[in-house]
Amino acid sequence: MLDYDKEADAYDETRGGEPRAAAAAEAVLGLVPRNARRLLDVACGTGIVTRRLAAARPGLRVTGLDAAPAMTRTAAARLPGAILLADSRQLPFPDAVFDAVTTVWLLHLAEGPADVRAIIAECARVLRPGGVYVTTVDKAAAHDVGSDIDDLLAPRPRRPAQDRPDHVRTYAAEYGLHLAGTARFQGHGQGRSPRSTVTDLRRGWFTMLPPGEPLTERFAARLESLPDQERPRADPEFTVLAFRKQTDG
Helix, strand or coil: CCCHHHHHHHHCHHHCHHHHHHHHHHHHHCCCCCCCCEEEEECCCCCHHHHHHHHHCCCCEEEEEECCHHHHHHHHHHCCCCEEECCCCCCCCCCCCEEEEEECCCHHHCCCHHHHHHHHHHHHHHEEEEEEEEEEECHHHHCCCCCHHHHHHCCCCCCCCCCCHHHHHHHHHHCCEEEEEEEEEECCCCCCCHHHHHHHHHCCCCCCCCCCCHHHHHHHHHHHCCCCCCCCCCCCEEEEEEEEECCCC
């Protein structure tokens, strides 16, 4: 797992920057009702998407939170007074206070099903009846775009995907959240090149391939043999699901 305190300074630059953030915010807001007045962005990271959610809807009061201190400091500079340091599994809010809750690129980081359930349970708890929970799903699969890089990496060991759409739908239903919409958006600037993939390998991006291990270096050597070392392959396309909290009765 990456250290997101260490990643904070370069996080946006290495993940598509403002174009990706704009695409993500547009997809998320397309699933948030126009009459929503309070939105919580859980695991807001640097706040690059959170800021756009707030700017696009002046009548929407947006709060962000993240568990990494360096991330929250960066986010707080973008949205002063609207960012908290907190664990997504224990949200520091009373029940039923938000009209919308979002988790963009969070569930795939969970250690296992229990953590995913805990995150979704908390998001459901702080949602008002009729409110909407919006989340990205299937993040790792989105990065497999059928390129020569993906073909080469296909045999690598992988951790189980914690954000599989079918699992997320099942967990959401357990907490009174029912599918209400879907969207997709492009991860601008995130197409892998062989050289950038080697860099990611050697800094621990692929969680089952620890830096310095012989297997990691074998994959790195194969990647270094591919043509067009600097050319990015296709950008990923991410999937977003929206769930509505059932109303009483």
